[in-house]
Amino acid sequence: MNAVEIRGLSHRYGAGPTALTVLHDLDLTIPAGEIVLLTGPSGSGKTTLLTLIGALRAVQTGSCRVLGIELSKADERTRVALRRRIGFIFQHHNLLSFLTARENVAMALELDPDLDEAERLTRAEAMLQAVGLADKVDAYPAVLSGGQRQRVAIARALVHEPGLILADEPTAALDSKTGHETMALLQHLAKERGRTVFIVTHDPRIHDIADRIVAMEDGQLVQPATH
Amino acid sequence: MNELAPLARASPVLATAPAAAIQPPPAPGFRLPFRLAWRQLRHEPARLAAALSGVVFATLLIFMQIGFKNALFDSAVLVQNSLQADLFLMHRNTEALWRSASFPRARLAQALALPEVERVTPLYVANVPWRNPETGLNRTLLLFGVDPTARLLGFHGLDDAAWHAITRPDTILFDERGKPEFGPIRSLLAQGSFFGELNRKRVEVVGSFGLGATFSSESNAIASETTFWRIASGRNPAQVDVGAIVLKPGANVATTKRALQALLPDDVMVFTRAELAQFERDYWAKVAPVGFIFGLGVAIGLVVGCVIVYQILFSDISRHLGEYATLKAMGYTNGYLARVVMSAAFILAVLGFIPGFMLSLGLYEIATAQIFIPLHMTIPRASFVFGLILVMCVVSGLIAIRKLRDADPADMFR
Numbered sequence: 001m002n003a004v005e006i007r008g009l010s011h012r013y014g015a016g017p018t019a020l021t022v023l024h025d026l027d028l029t030i031p032a033g034e035i036v037l038l039t040g041p042s043g044s045g046k047t048t049l050l051t052l053i054g055a056l057r058a059v060q061t062g063s064c065r066v067l068g069i070e071l072s073k074a075d076e077r078t079r080v081a082l083r084r085r086i087g088f089i090f091q092h093h094n095l096l097s098f099l100t101a102r103e104n105v106a107m108a109l110e111l112d113p114d115l116d117e118a119e120r121l122t123r124a125e126a127m128l129q130a131v132g133l134a135d136k137v138d139a140y141p142a143v144l145s146g147g148q149r150q151r152v153a154i155a156r157a158l159v160h161e162p163g164l165i166l167a168d169e170p171t172a173a174l175d176s177k178t179g180h181e182t183m184a185l186l187q188h189l190a191k192e193r194g195r196t197v198f199i200v201t202h203d204p205r206i207h208d209i210a211d212r213i214v215a216m217e218d219g220q221l222v223q224p225a226t227h
Numbered sequence: 228m229n230e231l232a233p234l235a236r237a238s239p240v241l242a243t244a245p246a247a248a249i250q251p252p253p254a255p256g257f258r259l260p261f262r263l264a265w266r267q268l269r270h271e272p273a274r275l276a277a278a279l280s281g282v283v284f285a286t287l288l289i290f291m292q293i294g295f296k297n298a299l300f301d302s303a304v305l306v307q308n309s310l311q312a313d314l315f316l317m318h319r320n321t322e323a324l325w326r327s328a329s330f331p332r333a334r335l336a337q338a339l340a341l342p343e344v345e346r347v348t349p350l351y352v353a354n355v356p357w358r359n360p361e362t363g364l365n366r367t368l369l370l371f372g373v374d375p376t377a378r379l380l381g382f383h384g385l386d387d388a389a390w391h392a393i394t395r396p397d398t399i400l401f402d403e404r405g406k407p408e409f410g411p412i413r414s415l416l417a418q419g420s421f422f423g424e425l426n427r428k429r430v431e432v433v434g435s436f437g438l439g440a441t442f443s444s445e446s447n448a449i450a451s452e453t454t455f456w457r458i459a460s461g462r463n464p465a466q467v468d469v470g471a472i473v474l475k476p477g478a479n480v481a482t483t484k485r486a487l488q489a490l491l492p493d494d495v496m497v498f499t500r501a502e503l504a505q506f507e508r509d510y511w512a513k514v515a516p517v518g519f520i521f522g523l524g525v526a527i528g529l530v531v532g533c534v535i536v537y538q539i540l541f542s543d544i545s546r547h548l549g550e551y552a553t554l555k556a557m558g559y560t561n562g563y564l565a566r567v568v569m570s571a572a573f574i575l576a577v578l579g580f581i582p583g584f585m586l587s588l589g590l591y592e593i594a595t596a597q598i599f600i601p602l603h604m605t606i607p608r609a610s611f612v613f614g615l616i617l618v619m620c621v622v623s624g625l626i627a628i629r630k631l632r633d634a635d636p637a638d639m640f641r
Contacts, residue, residue, distance in 0.1 A: 051637045054556065056556060056636045056637040057637050080558055080560055081558070082558075083556060083557065083558040083636075084557070084558030085558075086558075088553075088556050088557060090553065092549075094549055094550065094553040095550075096267075096547075096550045096553075096554075097270070097547075097550070098266050098267045098269075098270030098271070099266060103266070107554070107557070108557060110259050111557075111558055111559065
């Protein structure tokens with residue numbers, strides 16, 4: 001089964017003569033459980049592809065199936081519902097500053113009506129323990145280091161057992177050593193749990209965590225290389 | 228095992244009906260958004276205090292405005308409500324008691340022609356200066372001139388002895404609840420009667436009563452008709468300000484009123500006591516701009532509170548736009564985030580109202596004790612003001628919510 005299936009996907013910004021096409025007739029398949037890394041220069045359309053897969057933007061042309069849901073012509077409700085089954089990791093941690101680490105992680109569980117508070121907190125704590133932050137559960141983001149914050153973000157992206165994890169330049173705000181450690185942790189947790197991961201990155205030092213690397217240039221996938 | 232459960236749950240859905248099978252997001256309750264709003268507010272106590280000070284200010288301002296407005300209306304009809312008669316005559320041109328136009332005393336004699344009328348009493352009023360016996364400064368009070376045997380005025384403390392005392396010429400009863408600028412009337416009277424100067428005439432204060440300052444007079448005094456005419460020199464005894472009519476027991480007030488209207492010329496108006504009080508109220512509410520001014524005060528309080536609460540909610544959203552966008556990316560709906568903002572508005576309303584109410588209570592007591600304007604906190608008034616504050620915060624919240632549209636989760640990836 002494939003987590004992501006893209007056929008003939010095109011996307012452009014604006015309309016008329018000034019329209020800018022950023023994705024050209026793209027095909028991409030990501031099998032479940034695989035860790036795929038997307039590289040490419042700035043402006044190549046990587047981020048647009050990520051936002052389309054993440055159901056954050058409406059699909060214009062072509063087919064984009066994510067976790068079995070066709071996003072072409074999908075309405076906002078469908079996209080919101082799908083986003084709940086995806087874990088997002090951002091360039092900057094984007095943690096809620098007024099919540100503790102545990103509360104931040106539990107935010108990913110508050111949309112599930114079947115869970116009670118105790119279960120949410122237990123799972124959030126277990127997840128924080130898995131990313132090595134068992135002693136920081138009650139800390140606010142302001143007192144955590146950059147690497148610790150990104151690990152909380154990883155815990156938040158994984159705790160609700162998403163079918164797909166999307167990460168956008170997750171090491172951009174970290175030094176190279178911390179960046180690699182954090183991504184190795186993500187790889188370990190994803191493999192342990194059989195999660196599918198799609199990472200957009202410039203950072204060549206984290207290529208070793210990927211099962212497959214895809215490169216992009218001018219809105220097209222180039223030299224698909226198996227790692 | 229537990230970790231695999233959602234995948235297992237998701238798989239059959241994929242196999243059977245792909246796109247349509249996805250569950251629409253369930254409508255969020257209010258508990259979790261409320262908790263999120265509270266956590267956000269309490270995280271920055273200084274900002275919370277600033278927001279609350281705005282609500283406290285609005286609460287205080289509205290309570291004081293409404294309090295003064297009602298005190299005005301209550302005090303304005305204190306005299307009317309204590310008049311011991313059934314029907315009243317006033318000149319057609321009279322707008323309010325303190326600035327009444329007088330009408331011929333003959334109208335009262337004409338009224339006696341009706342069999343239902345038991346007796347008639349004229350009431351004279353005049354604004355005259357009283358010389359403070361301690362400081363020598365003049366200050367205007369409202370002087371009532373009335374037959375002491377008629378027992379027309381039902382003010383607090385007016386007993387038979389007091390009425391009897393002013394049957395002697397050049398004696399008056401003084402309002403001991405008037406403003407302190409008129410002198411220490413109570414302590415002076417404790418040592419017996421004393422002499423004072425009313426409209427530059429020497430009078431003897433022989434007793435007191437309790438009416439208190441109203442918006443039309445700062446203090447009051449009562450004299451017999453003859454004393455009144457001597458003090459208010461220039462007043463024609465044949466011209467009266469209010470004619471009080473007492474009906475025979477069993478007489479119908481409404482039919483007698485109609486009979487009087489038919490009998491008397493158009494230069495006088497006939498009122499029941501309730502109508503007389505309402506007439507005075509209407510004067511303050513409509514003719515004088517006082518009612519409008521207090522209404523404006525309430526509106527200004529609401530607008531200022533609205534702006535402050537809106538500013539706080541708006542800047543909270545602006546400063547946390549990235550966090551709101553992150554929540555949207557995680558699958559939180561606009562409706563959920565709107566509930567967070569509305570919860571914050573509700574929290575601000577409640578937390579701001581409580582200290583605002585306490586402070587108002589204190590100010591009401593000070594106003595009652597120090598400036599002799601009785602302000603009363605009642606449950607309906609407190610509920611009404613809380614309702615206004617709540618509406619104010621909700622409106623602010625609804626305006627601030629529009630800013631949520633700027634939180635675009637796609638912007639989180641750049």
